[in-house]
Amino acid sequence: MSTLIRHGKVADDHWQWIEGDVPRVVERLEAGEHLVLPLAVWSAHRARLDPLRASVWLGPDDVPETLLPWLAGIPLVAIHFPVFTDGRGYSVAHLLRRRHGYTGELRAVGDVLVDQLALMAQCGIDSFRLRADQPPAAALAALAGGLRSPWPGSVVP
């Protein structure tokens, strides 16, 4: 079971991760489930989705700017790291948080490892679905004690 860390604490997660184009998305949402949908599914059903129950995840190839018109109303945007060496998610996070002012929960999912958490946090990610084998205590310590670039201009709030 993988741990969720949100705002510096281990947290419960009421969001269900939806991988592909699953059936009955709208019905499940209406039944009260909270789903994190792939961008394509989210886009296809957007007009009929309750924004409080339907959130979206972005893969490294997805264009985050697609979300801009609706960004303020989305409670959670997840960024998928298929392997930890794929650094595109850092730019996606930076763009959503710093450039487009997203204030909701920005979550890293996928190959999320202890040794990269501080970097993700510096790019504006504030919740982390750890890979199943990652120890939560080490993750909390890594987030509390991350190293930073010495350049004052790159220190994020």
Added chain:
Amino acid sequence: MYRYKQADQRLVEDRVAQFRDQMTRFLDGRLGEDEFRPLRLQNGLYVQRHAPMLRVAIPYGTLAAYQLRKLADIARRFDRGYGHFTTRSNIQFNWVRLEEAPDILAELATVQMHAIQTSGNCIRNITTDPFAGVAADELFDPRPYCEIVRQWSTLAPEFLFLPRKFKIAFAGGAEDRAAVRFHDIGALARVADDGRIGFEIFVSGGLGRTPMVGRSMRDFLPREELLNYFEAILRVYNRHGRRDNKYKARIKILVKDLTLEGFTREVEDEWAWTRGGPGCISDATFREMEAFFARHDYAPAAADDPGYRAALAGSRAFARWVERNVLAHREPGYAVVTLSLKKTGVPPGDATAEQMDGVAELAERFSAGEIRVSHEQNLVLPHVARRDLPALWEGARALGMATPNIGLLTDLVCCPGGDFCSLANARSIPVAAAIQQRFDDLDYLFDLGPLELNMSGCVNACGHHHIGHIGILGVDKNNEEWYQVTLGGREGSQAALGRVIGPSFAAGQIPDVIAHLLEVYVGVRHQGEPFIDALERVGLDAFKARVYGGAA
């Protein structure tokens, strides 16, 4: 020189603790090999043919004497008593023990050094002209800008997992001694007509498997926009560079796929978001950085010192050394001295711990305690009073570092090759030694004049063979070492890639091949015409015909 602030010092110390923890977790099995690999590479640690190799950063090639002493100490205690200065002005220790790497990093941190981002798919050590700040022909000193970019790129969180490595170089004037056209980003100093300071920006240069001369993507970038613009380039590359094939992952391939115009448009669109914004570098920052590097403490020294003049007249060996290894300094009465790491029989770029200590002492006596590392793998003392040159020469001779061959054939550039490197297809050091032995006659070398020979043991091109006037590349054919020869490469404002002259040679043939090439040159040259100019004038055919006897 830049002096660390509290934040810089804390960072290198915290980095040691972080890496020690990562190493412990790797050794006890909690951290897998695949997960550890990028972490160790971002701390300069490679796993090599015989032993791990640790590459230590020398930011823009500048070292203080006390730092060089520490490198000597590390060579003695953790290696086999020597180190190898690289073509990107770093130093490599080829015989370290994996589990001792954190201890070495801890030693480095005591002298404000580290191995951060000397490898891995991230922004690497920033390089520049070894004569920065002292060259008479410089528009302005590029080092304050190198330092700004060093700080910005160190642990820049968005750019530590790029598609591939990323190299940035700065040059301070029209004469490009930093090979800016062979870097992912090259910045060449420019002063606009209205006096504004900035840079011409080159992109997508590089050697390696797919060599390319960098292309100018912007004539003039005002200096305050440097980081905004670099960030735009890096972000476009990070998002769109290829990740499916590591041989096509460098930014040069992205620029080729998008075309220069298409790539530039993407970057300028990205830059439009940040241009003029809070990422601009303030005038106060420039002044603060410039103050670290400005020198106003030159004691008056006569340009025409009688002792120096007497030594020139009295010793042909000294005069020769001055001719090749001493360069005009922008202060009259001072000189810039290159200490050769290219003595015959010694692997190019290697220095022993005794030599490092010796150079540190010479730097303290004669060069305000400062040393530079050149990308041609020599050491430079940048602030030497002319009257001190005879004593410095004696000191350099005692260390075996006064070979008067800077810029000549035997000042060849060479990677560690198959003797050390697990990537290499062929050895390079024995071939370099054979060339140096064959062409050891100083009269002949001086007569040949400026000639750059570069050799790499594989297509990764750490020896920069593509930009040698004569380039040699080790290749593997059916598990045998062969050597391909290129002609006509050059760096600087007329940057060009060498062209292959024909089928490759066995190691033993290489000195003869070089001899034949030189014969042709000596036959066709005009009075005072350097090798590369003669080659460009007459073309490759005469050289090929002599080497292959018409068979190619």
